[in-house]
Amino acid sequence: MKAAVLYQARQLLRIEDIEIDEPQPHEVLIKTKASGVCHSDLHFVDGLLSCPLPAVLGHEAAGIVEKVGAAVTYVKPGDHVVVTLSVFCGHCKQCLTGHPACCQSTDVKRDPAAKPRLFRDKTPYFQFYNVSSFAEKLLLHENALVKIDDNIPFATAALMGCAVITGFGAIFNTTKVEIGSNVAVFGCGGVGLSLIQAASITGAGKIVAIDIFENKLQIAKKFGATHLINASTTNPLDALAKIIPEGIDYAFECIGNKHVVEQALATLAPRGTLTLLGLIPENQKIEIANTALHFERKIQGCRMGSNRFRLDVPYYLDLYRQNRLKLDELVSTEINLENINAAFSAMKSGEVIRSVIVFD
Numbered sequence: 001m002k003a004a005v006l007y008q009a010r011q012l013l014r015i016e017d018i019e020i021d022e023p024q025p026h027e028v029l030i031k032t033k034a035s036g037v038c039h040s041d042l043h044f045v046d047g048l049l050s051c052p053l054p055a056v057l058g059h060e061a062a063g064i065v066e067k068v069g070a071a072v073t074y075v076k077p078g079d080h081v082v083v084t085l086s087v088f089c090g091h092c093k094q095c096l097t098g099h100p101a102c103c104q105s106t107d108v109k110r111d112p113a114a115k116p117r118l119f120r121d122k123t124p125y126f127q128f129y130n131v132s133s134f135a136e137k138l139l140l141h142e143n144a145l146v147k148i149d150d151n152i153p154f155a156t157a158a159l160m161g162c163a164v165i166t167g168f169g170a171i172f173n174t175t176k177v178e179i180g181s182n183v184a185v186f187g188c189g190g191v192g193l194s195l196i197q198a199a200s201i202t203g204a205g206k207i208v209a210i211d212i213f214e215n216k217l218q219i220a221k222k223f224g225a226t227h228l229i230n231a232s233t234t235n236p237l238d239a240l241a242k243i244i245p246e247g248i249d250y251a252f253e254c255i256g257n258k259h260v261v262e263q264a265l266a267t268l269a270p271r272g273t274l275t276l277l278g279l280i281p282e283n284q285k286i287e288i289a290n291t292a293l294h295f296e297r298k299i300q301g302c303r304m305g306s307n308r309f310r311l312d313v314p315y316y317l318d319l320y321r322q323n324r325l326k327l328d329e330l331v332s333t334e335i336n337l338e339n340i341n342a343a344f345s346a347m348k349s350g351e352v353i354r355s356v357i358v359f360d
Contacts, residue, residue, distance in 0.1 A: 009047030058133030167194025169305015200224030
């Protein structure tokens with residue numbers, strides 16, 4: 001099968017033929033139909049974060065089940081599915097206490113001594129976030145999948161696997177934003193726009209979108225933002241203080257930039273919460289003043305929107321069918337796998353919200 005392979009950071013991905021194994025008892029072989037190109041993937045291409053190499057990147061996908069392992073009962077060949085990196089075991093402490101997105105069990109991975117899922121000749125290829133969706137086929141544990149209706153477009157469905165469940169989940173699950181609360185979203189990519197939509201649906205008061213690209217801000221307005229701040233021309237701290245003098249109840253950082261995190265923390269109202277969704281480079285640390293958390297302010301992480309994806313995805317797709325959730329509008333362009341490097345360039349320049357690779 002063809003796959004986009006990262007051999008070295010800060011180099012272009014190479015489209016190559018590699019091999020994929022047959023399903024083990026709890027595994028499913030999927031024909032990839034669409035894969036979103038996420039900013040998290042770019043961090044690894046740029047060397048801001050690292051993983052074993054060579055690696056097949058990509059983690060946000062939808063496809064059709066081709067083959068199932070002997071013990072699989074959830075799906076069958078022909079089913080349409082959304083793939084997510086937050087694969088769960090179902091029996092660890094995190095899963096049993098209702099936090100499957102934080103599952104750390106190794107049961108959902110292959111034993112390191114076993115044959116790898118992805119390989120060529122005798123060389124194993126790292127399966128990125130247990131998914132590796134920049135490839136024509138996927139081999140995953142059955143608990144990384146959720147079934148969807150056959151009439152959902154694959155390019156649209158793929159965004160459920162990361163951007164949508166992360167953004168919507170951060171509002172509905174992680175923070176449980178209350179009606180009338182003030183919200184600030186730093187970074188208006190796929191996750192940020194999903195946050196803005198969810199905040200609007202949940203009844204937030206002022207919803208402020210902050211970005212350095214004017215085109216993204218104008219899209220944010222269509223998604224429910226009540227105020228826009230272009231951080232390339234305006235100091236966001238000063239602008240937010242004018243819009244919401246009492247401070248922000250819920251701030252969300254979707255970029256993965258330590259300076260933006262520190263800015264966002266400074267905007268919080270008493271008892272306000274800053275939630276981090278962006279991946280901060282490995283060599284950076286957040287600096288927090290000793291008074292920053294006075295008056296019960298909080299800073300917290302968010303793992304994939306604290307999702308329970310087999311419950312959340314069907315609910316979000318219902319919102320999509322009711323025209324209450326904009327999904328199609330998140331897809332800026334559909335591309336072939338061969339255009340993956342151009343998609344990363346477009347992401348860096350701010351030209352796109354989400355490029356989606358579409359497979360035959």
